[in-house]
Amino acid sequence: MKLRLFPQENAGLELLSRMARQLVLGVGTMSAVLGATTEEYDRLAEEMHQHEAVSTDLHFALLTSMRTSFVNPLPREDLYTLSRLLNEAIEKLDGAAELIALYKLSRLSPRAAEQLEVIHRQAELTATAMQRxxxxxxxEEYWIEILRLARRAERTHRSWCAELLGEHKPLAYARHRDIANQLVEVTKDIRKVATHVGSILVKES
Structure with missing residues (x-):
């Protein structure tokens, strides 16, 4: 029999996992944005808004669950922190889609797809980790892998920004840089989730 660290009800963990799944769905929408025409941007941005809205609803559902449950699967402050960070991650992904639509950027660097690949992998791993x-x-493997992916994202971001500086005039550079910054911030928020998971492991070991 496996030793269960927190042998309580798992509603909170399921809600966290569903929030991470919304992030996965958001990556799918962002991938569609990268391949879309400018005429499709508004529709896809609205689709992304819906993913963010569902994540926010799940966040508030978790807060309600924490208040009404006598026993929680983790300390309330840990559940809240993980939920907040996941919600902030999808808010930033939503912001990236909205900026692309507002700026009507018709072509993004292949670096955007590289960052989305990282975010997708991070979100998939996180959705599984929340249930465990x-x-x-x-x-521990989850924690290490997320940190490795975050470092990869940082390198991609630096290369992307350097390329933008050489390829675009100041106004276009600023717009593309906004997108690059939004996407790398998503990877940073997911890294914060993994770092907090690491702190839980240290506290409970």
């Missing part, structure tokens, strides 16, 4: 917080199964 009641034990210690593979969570």
């Amino acid at each position: 917080l009641d034990s210690m199964d593979e969570l």
Whole structure:
């Protein structure tokens, strides 16, 4: 029998996992944005807004669950922190889609797709990890892998910005840089999720 670190009800962990899944869905919408025409941007930006709205609803549902449950699968402050960080990640992804629509950028660097690949992998790993917080199964591996992906994202961001500087005039550079910054911030928020998971492992080991 596996030792269960938190042998309580797992509604909070399921809500966290669903929030991470919304991030995965958001990456799918952002991928569609990258391949869309400017005429399709507004529709896709609205689709992204819906992913963010669902994530926010799940965040508030988690807060309600914490207030009404006698026993939670993690300390309330840990559940709140993880939920807040996941919600902030999808808010920034939503912001990236909205900026592309507002700026009507018809062509983005292939670096955008590279960052989305990282975000997608981070979100998939996080969705699985949120369901495993009641034990210690593979969570150390999750933590390490998210940090590795975050470092990759930082390198991609630096290369992207350097390329933008050489390819665009100041106004266009600023607009493309806004997108690059939004996407790397998503990877940073997911890294914060993993770092907090690491702190939970240290506290509970």
